[in-house]
Each structure stands twice: as structure tokens, then as C-alpha cells.
Amino acid sequence: MSSYPYSRPRRLRRTEFFRRMVAESQLTPADLIYPMFVLEGKNRSESVPSMPGVERLSIDLLLRQAEQLLALGIPSIALFPVIPSDLKNDAASEAYNNDGLAQKTIRALKETFPELGVMSDVALDPFTSHGQDGLIDDDGYVLNDATIEVLERQALSHAQAGADILGPSDMMDGRIGVLRETLETEGHHNTCIMSYAAKYASSYYGPFRDAVGSANNLKGGNKRSYQMDPANSEEALREIAMDIDEGADMVMVKPGMPYLDVVQRCKAEFGVPTFAYQVSGEYAMHHAAFANGWLEKDAVILESLLAFKRAGADGILTYFAKDAAELLADN
Numbered sequence: 001m002s003s004y005p006y007s008r009p010r011r012l013r014r015t016e017f018f019r020r021m022v023a024e025s026q027l028t029p030a031d032l033i034y035p036m037f038v039l040e041g042k043n044r045s046e047s048v049p050s051m052p053g054v055e056r057l058s059i060d061l062l063l064r065q066a067e068q069l070l071a072l073g074i075p076s077i078a079l080f081p082v083i084p085s086d087l088k089n090d091a092a093s094e095a096y097n098n099d100g101l102a103q104k105t106i107r108a109l110k111e112t113f114p115e116l117g118v119m120s121d122v123a124l125d126p127f128t129s130h131g132q133d134g135l136i137d138d139d140g141y142v143l144n145d146a147t148i149e150v151l152e153r154q155a156l157s158h159a160q161a162g163a164d165i166l167g168p169s170d171m172m173d174g175r176i177g178v179l180r181e182t183l184e185t186e187g188h189h190n191t192c193i194m195s196y197a198a199k200y201a202s203s204y205y206g207p208f209r210d211a212v213g214s215a216n217n218l219k220g221g222n223k224r225s226y227q228m229d230p231a232n233s234e235e236a237l238r239e240i241a242m243d244i245d246e247g248a249d250m251v252m253v254k255p256g257m258p259y260l261d262v263v264q265r266c267k268a269e270f271g272v273p274t275f276a277y278q279v280s281g282e283y284a285m286h287h288a289a290f291a292n293g294w295l296e297k298d299a300v301i302l303e304s305l306l307a308f309k310r311a312g313a314d315g316i317l318t319y320f321a322k323d324a325a326e327l328l329a330d331n
């Protein structure tokens with residue numbers, strides 16, 4: 001009488017062909033959205049110290065990168081403008097300048113590479129002198145409805161410039177419905193909205209704020225009166241339900257790796273196109289470990305991204321997009 005197991009899960013792990021046959025999730029370049037920082041000027045690039053390998057680029061250099069991304073099979077980029085401080089004010093008026101940096105970049109990208117998806121960020125933090133995502137009152141409180149009026153103008157100017165996807169990252173209540181209504185009224189029926197539906201007041205955004213230059217001037221020091229409390233996930237589902245109801249085509253959970261439970265619940269509950277943002281702090285901490293030789297770079301990049309797919313994400317915004325697509329092409 002044998003006491004050996006009949007069921008041996010290891011049988012299907014023995015060779016690469018078995019492992020490939022039974023893999024439940026897959027990572028492809030089509031899953032990746034590459035966030036990019038754009039600067040005024042020509043032939044300019046600046047590195048971001050807390051984000052090794054990430055550069056702020058002027059439009060001409062950004063277009064050259066865009067060509068490489070297309071060749072790698074990356075479907076879309078997410079655009080973040082770096083605004084000089086003399087153009088920032090309390091009204092964030094530069095946000096809806098039709099000839100502003102974001103608007104110019106969107107136009108240049110769509111003229112040169114119409115087949116590359118362009119997602120633009122809808123929020124006021126790059127444009128306010130105080131670094132908050134909206135207009136503030138005398139106490140520094142971010143005003144909801146007054147902010148939405150500015151977001152509307154910003155969103156419309158991005159849609160007119162040709163953005164394929166608007167990414168409202170501001171977390172004001174009700175903004176998705178208002179933006180959808182404005183887009184419909186103005187004839188932009190096919191402009192998509194990927195709402196930052198469950199965006200947490202996270203401490204993992206620090207390097208991004210360095211990259212766009214909103215860290216030093218962030219008045220109030222945090223965004224907890226509008227971004228979500230990291231303690232909550234029931235609330236995330238309510239936020240996501242509201243945004244879907246208001247007309248979001250796709251939803252996002254942000255940050256990424258520490259919030260995979262929210263990604264999974266979102267996908268299971270709503271079944272809508274669900275994205276996760278592997279944010280700047282996640283990128284920075286991975287790089288710190290790579291630089292020290294503590295983690296193996298290539299394998300960890302791919303594993304960190306595959307984890308999002310396993311959790312149910314349809315795609316990932318990640319500063320590793322280019323690295324990952326290159327690795328996937330090599331494999």
C-alpha cells in the first residue's frame with residue numbers, strides 16, 4: 001500500500017512548457033501605460049533624482065520616445081506637464097490655456113503618432129501656486145464645486161487638443177458626471193474617461209511631486225481632505241460605483257502594489273475595465289533595491305507587474321513600462 005500522493009501539483013511545474021500551458025495570467029506590452037513628464041523648450045531633458053531612468057522631456061524629445069514606445073507595442077502614454085512656477089497661480093488658469101504645455105503636447109503627439117493613445121491628467125496641482133489639486137479657501141480647504149468648474153475647462157481643452165483619454169486624478173465629488181456632460185454637450189462623444197476612482201491619500205507619491213515640482217510648495221502638507229483614507233476599501237467600492245454611474249469608461253486604483261486587494265474587489269464587483277497605477281514611490285523603492293543589488297531588476301519588474309494582472313487589473317500605469325516591454329520582447 002502506497003502512501004504517496006496521487007495529486008502532485010509539481011507535475012505541472014516541472015518544465016517550462018507545462019508552466020506556460022497552465023499560466024492563469026499573462027503580461028503583455030498591451031497592458032502597459034507609460035506616464036511621461038513634459039517640459040517647455042527644445043532638446044531639453046532633466047533627470048528626476050528620486051526616479052532613476054525617468055526624465056522630464058521637451059516635446060521634441062518626448063516625440064522621439066513615443067516612437068520607441070509604439071515600436072514596443074505600448075498602447076498609450078499618460079501625460080504630466082511640468083509647469084514653471086511663474087505660470088502657477090491660485091486660480092490655476094494655466095490649466096485650461098489652449099496653448100498650454102499639456103495641450104501643445106497632446107496636439108503634437110496626435111499629429112505625429114495618431115496610433116498612440118494619449119491620456120491626459122485632469123487635476124490642478126501642476127498649476128496651483130499651493131500644489132493642491134483644486135482651488136482653496138482661506139483655510140486651505142479644497143473647494144469641491146468651484147474646482148470642478150476649472151476642471152471642466154481643463155478637460156475640454158484637452159479633448160479639443162485631441163486627448164483620447166481624460167484621467168481625472170483630483171478626487172472631487174461628482175466631477176466625472178460633470179465632465180461627461182460637458183464632453184457630450186460639446187460633441188466629444190468618443191473622448192474616454194479613466195477616472196482615478198479609488199485614489200488614496202498615499203505617502204507613495206513623493207517622487208512624482210518632485211518630478212512635477214509640486215512637492216516644495218504643497219500647502220497643508222497632505223491631500224487627506226479629498227484623497228481616500230488608506231484604511232478603507234468599502235468606501236473605495238462606493239467611489240468606484242459612483243464614477244461608473246457618472247459615466248467613467250474605465251476606472252483606476254492608485255497606488256498599486258499596496259492596494260491589490262482593492263483592485264481585486266473592484267474587478268470582481270463591477271467587471272469594468274480596471275487599471276492600477278504603480279506609482280512613483282513604488283518605482284523609487286524598487287530602484288533603490290536594484291541599485292543596492294538587493295533585488296534582481298528584470299525578474300522583479302516583471303513579477304511586480306504580473307501581480308496586477310493576477311489581481312484582475314486590465315492594465316497598469318507604470319514607469320517600468322518601457323523596461324517591461326523590452327524584457328517581454330526579449331523573452
Ligand code: PBG
Binds near residue numbers: 121133204205208209
Ligand atoms: C496629482 C497626481 C499625483 C499623481 C498622479 N496625479 C500626485 C498626487 O496626488 O499628489 C501621482 C503619481 C505617482 O506618484 O506616480 N493629480
